[in-house]
Amino acid sequence: MTESSRPDNSAGAVPASATIEAVPLRRPGRWVAAVVVVALLALFVYGAATNPAYRWDTYAQYLFDARVSEAALVTIELTVLAMVIAVVLGVIIAVMRLSPNPVLRGAAWGYLWVFRGTPVYVQLVFWGLFPSIYKQIDLGVPFGPTFASFDIQSLNQAFLFAVIGLGLNEAAYMAEIVRAGINSVPEGQTEASVALGMSWPQTMRRTVLPQAMRVIIPPTGNELIGMLKTTSLVAAIPFTLDLYGRVRDISGANFQPIPLLLVAATWYLAITSVLMVGQHYLERYYSKGMSRQLTARQQRAADNLRAKPMGDEPK
Structure with a gap:
């Protein structure tokens, strides 16, 4: 077939140099929804600003009051100390649940059953009544000599019992978070550690737990924020030097x-x-290598690689 006899398709062909202009699809429903939300928000703000029941002058008077700021600091102290207890004890309980020893597994399961099965407010009330239940604690050999004795009646520190109550309750939830993180580590990692001669505790400490942090960190941040708000329940002990207790007294x-x-x-x-x-920056640190989205540095390196001229291909 000669070149002149071939069918001419140039009439319907699109030139290679032609630019295709993409027209975005119009979605009026989104704009309507946005206008409705903004209008409702404006109405709420206007109503709150003009409602005398809010007493904004009193709000401004006590917002930076020294008593309130000191109570906020006490709330932060409660949160941090309780979470330290919860994390340490939660790791221990999670390891006990995964232990091959049935006694350790049973004790860990019983702890979770009690502290997850009862409300935290009830537990805090119990810790407030702890000096009335145990007036003195003796440590020693049963029916033998006593090595140490603690007078709980003279102790009677509401802050200490608040930290213990919050920490023991949160430890039950942290144990399940840590257990989920440990189970997320592939079984081959454990088998490789055992093949290298590591014992079970060494395998958990050196191999499993460091890799499980990627799964443990995000829910731990959520539990920390939840603990901050749970401190408002320490009035059940009673302890009134926290943020909510102080504003309630005022x-x-x-x-x-x-x-x-x-x-x-x-x-x-x-x-x-x-x-x-x-929490955002901590999650981003421990999730390195998991996201498919390139960082700014990786993107610049990829752009520089594309910009380099390619050498002549071999003929």
Whole structure:
């Protein structure tokens, strides 16, 4: 077939140099929804600003009051100390649950059954009554000599019992988080460690737990934020030097609970926001290698690689 006899398809062909202009699809429903949300938000803000029941002058008066800021610091101390106890004890309980020893597994299961099966408020009430239940604790040999003795009646520190109550309750949940992280590590890692001559505790400490951190860290951050808000329940002990307890005492004196509750909510939101930022960077650090999205440095390296001229291909 000669070149002149071939069918001419050039009429319907698109030139290679032609630019295709993409027209975005119009979605008016999104704009309508956005306008409705903004209008509702504006109405709420206007109503709150003009409602005299909020007492914004009282809110501004007590927002940075020294008593409130000191109570916020006590709340942070409660949160940090309770989470330290929860993390350490949670790791121990998780390892016990995965232990080949049936006694350790049974003890860990019983701990989780008790502390996850009862409300934290009830547990805190129990810790508040602990000096009435155990007046003195003796450590020693049964029916033998006593090595140490603690007078619980003279102790009677509400802050200490608040930390213990919050920490023991949170440890039950941290144990399940740690156990899920340990189970996420491939079984081959454990088998390789055993093949190298490591014992079971060495395998957990050197091989399994470091790799499980990638799964453990995100829910631990959520539990830390949850612990911050759970500290408002320590009034059951009773302990009233925390943030909620202090604003409740102030509102009981000036009979204005609404602005004082707004003060407490503002402080809780501020602390939670800081914790969320820290959680974001911590998760990003431990999730290295898991995301398919390139970092800024990796993107620049890829662009530089594409910009390099390719050498002549062999003929």
